[in-house]
Amino acid sequence: VYKPGTRTKYSNAGIAVVGEVVEQITGVPYSQRIEETILKPLGMTESNFVLTPEVDTKLATAWMWTLDGRRFKAPKFAIGTAPAGNMYSSVTDLAKFLSCIFRDGKTAGGEILSPETLKKMTTPPADSNGKPQGFAIGFHVGTLDGHKTIGHGGAVYGFSTTVEALPEQKLGVAAVAALDGANGVAERLAQFALRLMLAQKEGKPLPEYRTTTPIPPARAAELVGAYVREGFPATITELNGRVWLAYGDFCREVRAAADNGELLVDDPVGFGAKVALDEKHNLVLGDRTLERLPDEPPAPAPERWKGLIGEYGWDHNTLYILENRGQLLALIEWFYSYPLTEINENEFAFPDHGLYHGEKLFLTRDASGRATKVVAAEVPFLRREVGTKDGETYRIKPVKPIDELRATALAATPPKEEGEFLKSDLVELVTLDPTIKLDIRYATTNNFTGNVFYKQPRAFLQRAAAEALVRVNQRLKARGLGLLVHDAYRPWYVTKMFWDATPEEFKDFVANPAKGSRHNRGCAVDLTLYDLKTGQPIQMVAGYDEFSPRSFPFYSGGTSQQRWYRELLRRAMEAEGFTVYEFEWWHFDFKDWKKHSIGNIRLEEIPATTAN
Numbered sequence: 001v002y003k004p005g006t007r008t009k010y011s012n013a014g015i016a017v018v019g020e021v022v023e024q025i026t027g028v029p030y031s032q033r034i035e036e037t038i039l040k041p042l043g044m045t046e047s048n049f050v051l052t053p054e055v056d057t058k059l060a061t062a063w064m065w066t067l068d069g070r071r072f073k074a075p076k077f078a079i080g081t082a083p084a085g086n087m088y089s090s091v092t093d094l095a096k097f098l099s100c101i102f103r104d105g106k107t108a109g110g111e112i113l114s115p116e117t118l119k120k121m122t123t124p125p126a127d128s129n130g131k132p133q134g135f136a137i138g139f140h141v142g143t144l145d146g147h148k149t150i151g152h153g154g155a156v157y158g159f160s161t162t163v164e165a166l167p168e169q170k171l172g173v174a175a176v177a178a179l180d181g182a183n184g185v186a187e188r189l190a191q192f193a194l195r196l197m198l199a200q201k202e203g204k205p206l207p208e209y210r211t212t213t214p215i216p217p218a219r220a221a222e223l224v225g226a227y228v229r230e231g232f233p234a235t236i237t238e239l240n241g242r243v244w245l246a247y248g249d250f251c252r253e254v255r256a257a258a259d260n261g262e263l264l265v266d267d268p269v270g271f272g273a274k275v276a277l278d279e280k281h282n283l284v285l286g287d288r289t290l291e292r293l294p295d296e297p298p299a300p301a302p303e304r305w306k307g308l309i310g311e312y313g314w315d316h317n318t319l320y321i322l323e324n325r326g327q328l329l330a331l332i333e334w335f336y337s338y339p340l341t342e343i344n345e346n347e348f349a350f351p352d353h354g355l356y357h358g359e360k361l362f363l364t365r366d367a368s369g370r371a372t373k374v375v376a377a378e379v380p381f382l383r384r385e386v387g388t389k390d391g392e393t394y395r396i397k398p399v400k401p402i403d404e405l406r407a408t409a410l411a412a413t414p415p416k417e418e419g420e421f422l423k424s425d426l427v428e429l430v431t432l433d434p435t436i437k438l439d440i441r442y443a444t445t446n447n448f449t450g451n452v453f454y455k456q457p458r459a460f461l462q463r464a465a466a467e468a469l470v471r472v473n474q475r476l477k478a479r480g481l482g483l484l485v486h487d488a489y490r491p492w493y494v495t496k497m498f499w500d501a502t503p504e505e506f507k508d509f510v511a512n513p514a515k516g517s518r519h520n521r522g523c524a525v526d527l528t529l530y531d532l533k534t535g536q537p538i539q540m541v542a543g544y545d546e547f548s549p550r551s552f553p554f555y556s557g558g559t560s561q562q563r564w565y566r567e568l569l570r571r572a573m574e575a576e577g578f579t580v581y582e583f584e585w586w587h588f589d590f591k592d593w594k595k596h597s598i599g600n601i602r603l604e605e606i607p608a609t610t611a612n
Helices: 012-025 030-039 053-058 091-102 115-122 183-202 217-223 402-411 465-477 492-500 506-507 561-573
Strands: 061-065 069-072 138-144 147-156 157-166 169-179 225-229 234-240 242-247 250-257 263-267 270-277 282-283 290-293 308-315 319-324 325-330 335-342 347-351 360-365 371-376 379-384 427-428 460-462 483-487 524-531 578-581 582-592
Touching: 012 030, 012 138, 091 169, 147 183, 147 335, 157 183, 169 183, 183 270, 217 234, 217 270, 234 282, 234 561, 250 270, 282 492, 308 371, 319 371, 319 379, 402 492, 427 465, 465 483, 465 524, 465 561, 465 578, 465 582, 524 561, 561 578, 561 582
Parallel strands: none
Antiparallel strands: 061 069, 138 147, 147 157, 157 169, 225 234, 225 290, 234 242, 242 250, 250 263, 263 270, 270 282, 282 290, 308 319, 308 379, 319 325, 325 335, 335 347, 347 360, 360 371, 371 379, 427 460, 483 524, 524 582, 578 582
């Protein structure tokens, strides 16, 4: 990437080259050489670069996580850069390694490191201005409360590890987490443990571990919005009581300190960065102030970028190309976001910071201009076919023919419920507000199964929910928008048909008839926004009834305009007592749903109603 000797850059590939040199000189595999010269002499019997059956039986279950709320088990495979990491170990073995460092590289059986080598490993070179850099050979070098520290953090799919030591005090900590990218937690625990040991050693009071709580709703609402500083945008979003700040390379969770209420970043990636609003409601991040932007939709993404936006790569390592207020971004390894500089229509440069500075991203397009492959930092990522193209309806292949399922569902009975419920008072939405548009997909073949379920395209809700929805629609008119309803009250037998028709891998997107749906109670609605002038639906990140992660309310991809409208709809619905479903941006449940029983009356059997 750079001419040798001109710049420092984090590089797993560079360390892997060193491992290849070791193999060439010694004539044995790198892992074997390390085992013979370091691991065995130190008694590190639980450390290995090879996932043997014995190691696998001791391996903790590791987890991946995403910003949109998913968790799944991490894959197990050799990444191929063993010299740069990927060693299986335990905290006990890592403690043996630290003990050797504290003994100046010696063990009971002899010397592993010469004092001269150890000094080079723990003494950082100076930069061009004579200032010591933060890294030596294999160790970062810093300070903790005035004491010199050495150590290193590492992460591989599903695991995060920190080794931190005070060499002068001969105190060290190894902390691990079986969660991807959780180095912030491991580092904080390691540093806290060091402070505990220092205090104990010095006879001082033990320090307190600072904790946080969720931000109160009213305070969170004040934070929500878009901000900008020197052309770089930031966004604060709230979802289900959690507040997220997207700025720079990260999307970070913000919480309130339990001791004094100040707002702090606190999530697996890190802790402690302060967040505040000034008297003008601008965003203050440390010594930076970001100006609050008007609550208006961002400009559309440039046309030349639309064929690039999407997902690329693998299930365990997905690269997202997305747009944010005129910037194209690469979201790498789930939560590392890099703004890209456009060189030409198929070539972009990574920013001059982070892991990929000095490197580029290249795109390959098909005849229609749609990207089929991204090469990022020399790694090819093929486009993932996720969801549907704009304007198309997502389809599944029903497990059984719909007519067969219909007969079974009509013959079945809803689950019995205990308790007292309010008397059903289903109201036809258009009788309360005729400007609420209907596009009842299940009365047509334009739905995820391609079959008709309703004989009439009608939409009903329990009266309190219906009146709340009317208030949402009236409020949106000030923005030139209205509500477009796809479904509301749904008979139980239709819910059973959906469940029985849907393959197992998509069950998160349909309700289990054994429990009944909130649609069955007349307290759930599927809807989107439409433009009052044109009558056309507003384009969202994903289409209605799309069975894919793009449908999640906090999905990171798409364009900033699509995400803004998605958030506007959610905020408007939440203001009137609705809550979004965790897997579907279009599905909202009314707060009183528990007060109503499961209904099974067909739409065509409900008498016409009027507002009263």
